[in-house]
Amino acid sequence: MASYRSIRDFDWGLLLIALLVSAIGILQIFSAGQGTKWKDLWWKQIIFVCIGLALMWIISLIDYHTLLGQVPLLYGVMILLLIITAFFGVKIFEARRWIALPGGFMFQISEFAKLVMVLVVARFLTELRTESVHWKDLLKLCGLVGVPMLFVMRQPDLGTAMTYVPILVMGVFLAGLRWQYMVLIALLAMVLIPSSWFLLKDYQKSRILTFLDPARDPKGDGYQVIQSKIAIGNGGMWGKGVTKGTQTRYQFLPVPHTDFVFSAFGEEHGFVGVVFVLGLYFLLFMQIVQNAQTAPDRGGMYICMCICATLLFHILVNVGMVVGRMPVTGIPLPLMSNGGSGMLSVFMMLGLVNNVRLLRFVN
């Protein structure tokens, strides 16, 4: 256990921004749930935020070097839980993503796996002694990240699996990579990505096709995007006001409490509200980046930056999806979308960032 300077070193700014965004999320879930079967979800969301805060606090107190030291154990437990999910997980809509615990709790292990991925990448790269990443090490690291990714893709949950990639990319980018490798990877990607088309499931293909042409199937996948764009456009500059958005209210907008929470927000609060919330997210990133810059060692820096990378990826893909600039993937919006596991994992990540901050003066 580390000795900290003072409780004042806790990153109050980070906490304040996170709470503000969560509160806006809860309000939006409350508003969108009015008169639907999701009318009580906002309560659950408050409980998740409270649990999240407690977890953030606990993780802040554990020296992250201890966590880095336990990476093999954490990685093993994660793989074990993913295997349990694959065999005994609860199946909902053809996907086996959740472990059910007695008492009605459902855990989505793939969400918590993000944390482990961050720690794995940080530990691996900290132990490298070379100027840049050697291709052997790169392959090893890809393997470490790739195994859980394959499990998650098999669930199937391509969206969540994709969120591990930015963690890897950010780590390798910071550690340094020779330009020859970059060219090689770029070439490989150009060959592999088109050929992976044949490995995608039908619904995944249809989502990509629909992304390219939303009018292709106006009542299927395209329906969601079209309704989401109509909702956002309907909001205009100042928004329709809380519970006044017709798209949300008449349920033209699909799942206005989870993946499409931001289009419901856009309809009710308009461009001004959207810019305000995106501004808050931006401040959150800069706060994390600042913690990376002042980190006491490489491990801490890698942790902060990898978290930053995956969170930015979430926002890019989710918000990009609701404005029709990204395909429909089912990646939640951090701190706003309803969903216990996702909410907890974000707060735990913020706990890790705080942990790095608290140790910045300790050698």
Place this chain on the structure above:
Amino acid sequence: MPARMNGNPNDPLNPEKLDPAVLHDDTSFALNKIAFFQYISVAVFLFLIAGFWKLQVQNNELYSEAAERNRIKSTPIIAPRGKILDREGRTIVDNHSSFSVYLSRENLKEEHLPAIAAGLNLDFEELTGRLRRFRSRPKYQAILIKDELTPAEIAFVESHHDPDTFPELELLHGQQRLYPRDNLLAHVIGYVGEVTEAELDLADFVKYNQGDVIGKAGIERQYNEILMGVDGQRQVVVDNKGNEREVLRYTDAEAGRSLQLTVDLDMQIVAEMAMEGRRGSVVAMDPRNGEILAMVSRPAFDPSKFAGRIRRKDWDEIMNNDEKPMLNRAIQANLAPGSTFKPLVALAALENGLIDENTTFHCPGGMSFYGHYHSCHKKTGHGTVNLHQALAQSCDVFFYNVGNRLGIDRLAKLGEIAGLGKETGIDLPFEYRGILPSTKWKARTLRQQWYPGDMISVAIGQGYLAITPLQLAVMTGGIAAGGVWQRPRLVKDPNRMEPRKSDVNIENINRVVYGMYGVVNQGGTGRVARLPGIEVCGKTGTAQLASNALLKSSAKLAAELKDNAWFVAFAPRVDAEVVVSVLFEAGGHGDQAAPIARDVMKAYFDKKSRIVNRLPTLALAPHGSKGFAN
């Protein structure tokens, strides 16, 4: 927010103060890259904000108009449920066409509701309550407010659903379940109904939506997945006046598949008629494969009352009925089987070598065991009896002695193989398990030690023992089939479960079967079940519901708690083809149940001989004729 402490001597950002130990942890190499990432984030956020700018500021009018126009109306195309057929393909449950009225809620005007309720003879409170329940469904989906419309109601909808009066009304042609008359096979078929809110919260019901009609009981519930089709949908864009502008999507309904039962309608009707006006149950089964040929439970209910939405009055009437018509007694009556249980006790004793066919006991009309006097049903006593006589005359004292030698756990071991104390696994929901007592069972459930005296009552099918009529049929069917206990089925299962085979000695089974033959054919207690030319074997049972002392105390109580009459029979004696168990509640004595079993078996053999006798005629059928449908 704490200020950045550039002056701190340990600050890794201060290059002058670095000491070698910290060198490796130097993070300054990445500072440029972190800055680069900041630019990337700015770019991402600008990219996203640009997206909102384009939608909300530049094209606001376009999308507002789209939202205004956005009135998609969706009406279901109801898929007919599959038919239920008997083993010969005769229809038991069918559908009939009917008209239903749907209410679209997008342009619903609250003030129209009272007039609509009046026109459709609906209760206003019920209508608004229904609308409240459907709040969570998307607005563009119309909801059913009444089915089975009368011609007058159809006329009301036809003349009022124009855009100026009640545009929210919609007339739809659909299919309603048509159940057989006279409650025939009611408990087996079950009934359908709208999925309830409580059910929608259950994991198994995730796939259903508010308003779906699903199987609630019996076969309708067990095989809902097969019987229920997939509703189609017709989605149209309507303007704010409710006029259709374009058809967005039309998906046809997918009808449910038909289901063939193993039940024989002829035998079922005979069994139903034999039970008319009585309380109890009949189960007829083919012991060779477990196929249920007939299953009756009385009193019964009318499934068609549940078919649409049940009326409050009908529901209360059924639920408050003391005779519990909803109970499927064939699988849910947990009762003492009385002497019908004796063949199993005899078999267990023979198997354990405790008796043989020559073992005799003297019956003086009763006997004391462990300080309690147990009387025989024949107060004057049977004299000295062997196994054959004891089964034929149903001598209790003989079986008290056998049970005393046998002990509960050796009996329980065979009972378990014979399928007692657990669900038979028939393809019906909510089957009861009955009770097969054992020392372990008593320790677990009553937390008491097993006393040898407990066994005396169990030996004659009383005491802790409780079984269902189906379990009795399965148990006896296994004996009839020479020690092979089949899992009962109402629908032929392609991947049938292996029957439970035991290594019971066939000689011992023959000894028991011979005793059961005596019951019917050699002046035994079940002689009324005799069928000329067919070797019927059976066993009567008279099960007490209360102790003799209690019954003597009050004549009124004695009338209310009249003994249950049981009879179980199979035929022929060798290679049995049919086993029938009968429970006649408050029937008095077992021989009251025997004629019912006889009639059902007679139906089976009459039908069989008819088919055999017709064969020569069939051989003479002219060339090119289309087969010989019954």
